[in-house]
Amino acid sequence: MKSLKLSKPTESEMEILQVLWEKGACTVREVHEILLETKDAGYTTTLKLMQIMHDKGLLKRNDEARTHIYTSMVKKESIQKQVVTKMINGLFKGSPAKLVMHALGNHHASQEEIREIKNYLDEMESQASIEGKVNSKK
């Protein structure tokens, strides 16, 4: 029975997680440099945030050396899932299809990507029809 609360990361925490997902293990300095590209904050602000995230169990760190190395403890996929789920239940009221069309309508997808999605949909359909037959009682 695991208890510790998985409250979703805050906005700033997300920014840090994204750097760590992309770069892997990083020092505060490294994360901070990257954040500076898109926002404007002091070094100790980033430091403090990462310390808090460590306290919360969102990051682990290696502090054998003076300069600590941080790594994400949460998987990108699980946060993606969490965020997408929330969005479908809230803004898109239970219809993943609406979200999908919105995403495709407003953001460019290559022919390649479109093919990929179609294949995916084909698989879903054949899966669905098999299950439809197998589970026809319930």
Add this chain to the structure above:
Amino acid sequence: MKSLKLSKPTESEMEILQVLWEKGACTVREVHEILLETKDAGYTTTLKLMQIMHDKGLLKRNDEARTHIYTSMVKKESIQKQVVTKMINGLFKGSPAKLVMHALGNHHASQEEIREIKNYLDEMESQASIEGKVNSKK
């Protein structure tokens, strides 16, 4: 030249917007009753939030009668777009396809919906190939 800041609605503000998008014009009481179904808050809390949203320009209201009637000033579609864009740029690093597959993978879509999405993709493809020919120089 329009200036007024469009800071994205807070969590609670989103809940209220969703009620208003669904129901159209509402009194505070009506919104509040609906919120009570899923959360637990006092009436004056809802009232205050809606007043703040009005100050921010998120809601407009008709206060000719004693009981004010509120309506959303922001379009659901524009918030959807804003949120989806942010998500694609952040969590899904520029790939709408990843978001789409995530959404379809974790949430049930009916055969009907799958068909709908496929048609949509077909249209996109033919559009893309036409543009490909027309804009072949650049």
Add this chain to the structure above:
DNA sequence: TTGATATTACGAAAACATTCGTACATTTGT
């Protein structure tokens, strides 16, 4: 060695968001 620089720890301020109590006005039902 010594001074400049980099790093962590940490408290507290500032900014933002949420919640609620209270006062006061209007409407309603008897």
Add this chain to the structure above:
DNA sequence: ACAAATGTACGAATGTTTTCGTAATATCAA
């Protein structure tokens, strides 16, 4: 008429997140 119910306004308490200053160390370069 008047008590109860319903409504708005608004200040203030509470809670959360973000920001930063300062102190204490450690490292580095001359």
